[in-house]
Amino acid sequence: MFSFFKKKSPPPEAQSQTAGLHEAALADMSPAANTAAPGAQTATTARQGWMDRLKAGLRKTGSNLTTVFTGTRIDDELYEELETALLMADSGVKATEYLLQDLKRRVKEAKATEPAQVKGLLADAIAELLQPLQKPLEIGAHHPTVIMVAGVNGAGKTTSIGKLTKHLADDGLSVLLAAADTFRAAAKEQLAVWADRNTVEIISQQGGDPAAVSFDAVTAGRARGRDVVLVDTAGRLPTQQHLMEELKKIKRVVQKADATAPHEVLLVIDGNTGQNALAQVKAFDETLGLTGLIVTKLDGTAKGGVLCAIARERPIPVYFIGVGEQLQDLETFDAREFAQALLS
Ligand SMILES: Nc1nc2c(ncn2[C@@H]2O[C@H](COP(=O)(O)OP(=O)(O)OP(=O)(O)O)[C@@H](O)[C@H]2O)c(=O)[nH]1
Incomplete structure (x- = not known):
């Protein structure tokens, strides 16, 4: 399922051999991908299932917005x-003002x-x-691509890493997990469950220093030729x-x-x-x-407008959004899909 990740173009000499695969990868990337390609039907069906979820x-966020349009007149009210x-x-004052002005202009133009x-x-x-x-999250320009994941307690980091790992592994990418959450007793075990489930390796250290665990993982990832270190x-x-400060140290x-890592620094936020x-x-x-965000728990929240606030005030790419605890509940972010789902 290449739709999750955009792989960096291979060097020119390799390009001719892999052209078919590469084109397929890029072609499938868009949710509205051409349905003529083999397997595209399945991808389209999967994306439709995602759209429903x-x-x-x-x-909850959308219903408050859509009720505004149940009246009969376009007026100040x-x-x-x-x-x-x-x-x-929770769109915030800046995004709200911006959207209202932009909308009034659109209404005028469209009469x-x-x-x-x-x-x-x-x-x-x-x-x-x-x-x-x-x-899209780009994988493949570095070997391994090192992705550091941070966030406040309980935002959904470990769960999202697990889901991400599964998707990467499904794409044929080898993943090595670094259990640099050495504080929370269950975190390593939680990752290990995902690691077992996904047959990926995990580097951990009982009561160890998180920076040291990360160092070991990146070194091991390079030595073992892994595609991704999370x-x-x-x-x-x-x-x-x-x-x-500890995060900076890691x-x-x-x-x-x-020296080129980390290639991605992701923040997981609870929507x-x-x-x-x-x-x-x-x-x-x-x-x-x-370099990127993962927004979790958009299911059941009335505060999904926060993405508008992020877009207006700190536009950092949203690589993935989560709408539940299941594996299939984490998907790539598509602006139009999101807007449509919000106002459906
Ligand atoms: N409803 C819902 N629950 C989610 C989602 N993502 C994660 N969760 C749940 O949120 C809880 C916390 O997730 P974790 O992955 O343990 O969070 P964490 O950030 O690693 O937590 P700490 O390591 O304590 O900081 C778990 O019960 C997850 O199942 C989501 O998109 N929707």
């Missing part, structure tokens, strides 16, 4: 209700007369606002200065094992925490320099 997951609904969805049309135009405005967040770090709050030590998640993005970005 996404719609169900975002229902409609825009005021919409403003409240966007703020309630819309029905609230239902305005709903469609809002979906367009949200999709365009979220577009900069849509970017580093799971312990949960921490951005206000815990010493723990934020990053520095990873760089010692491979349920709304504006707080935005504050986490800003704080972790300032400490670590984030």
Whole structure:
């Protein structure tokens, strides 16, 4: 299932041999991929299943927004209700103001007369606002690609790493997990369950230093020729200065094992925490320099608008979103799909 990852182009000499595979990989990447390719039908069906789960997951956020359009007139009251609904969805003041202005312009241009049309135009405005967040995770430019994963306690880091590992392994990529969460007793075991399940290796150290575990994992990943090294770090709050310093140290030590690493620094945020998640993005970005986000627990939350706030205030790519605890509940982020699911 290549739709999850964009693989970096191989060098020119290798390109001719792998052209078919590479083209297939890129062709399938888009959710709206051409259905003529072999296996594309299955991919389309899987994506449809995902769209249904996404719609169900975002229902709570979406229902507050869609009720705004049940009236018969496009008037100040409609825009005021919409403003409240966007703020309630944790879109934040900046994104809400931006969306309202953009929407009014679109309504004027389209000469819309029905609230239902305005709903469609809002979906367009949200999709365009979220577009900069849509970017595939690239694997293959480095061997191994080292991905460091951080986040506050309970955001869903370990679960997301497990799901990601499974998807990578399904794509034929070899994965080595670094259990650098040496604080939480069960974290290593939790990763080990995923490692067993996915037949991937895990590097851990009883009560060890997280930076040392990460160093060992990157070194082992290089020596063993693995495609990806995933580093799971312990949960921490951005206000815990010493723990934020520890993250910087892990990053520095990873760089010692491979001067080009980490190639990705991901933050996992719990979508349920709304504006707080935005504050986490800003704080972790300032400490670590984030390259991507994974937004979990968008199922059952009324705060899914936080993605609009992120797009407006700290547009870091959202590689994946999660709408449940099952493996298939983590998928690539698509701006238009998200906007459509929100306003369906
Ligand atoms: N509903 C829902 N639950 C999720 C999702 N992602 C993760 N979870 C659940 O959230 C809980 C915490 O997930 P973990 O992966 O242990 O979180 P963590 O960030 O590794 O936690 P710490 O290591 O304590 O910081 C678990 O019960 C997961 O099953 C999601 O997308 N939706």
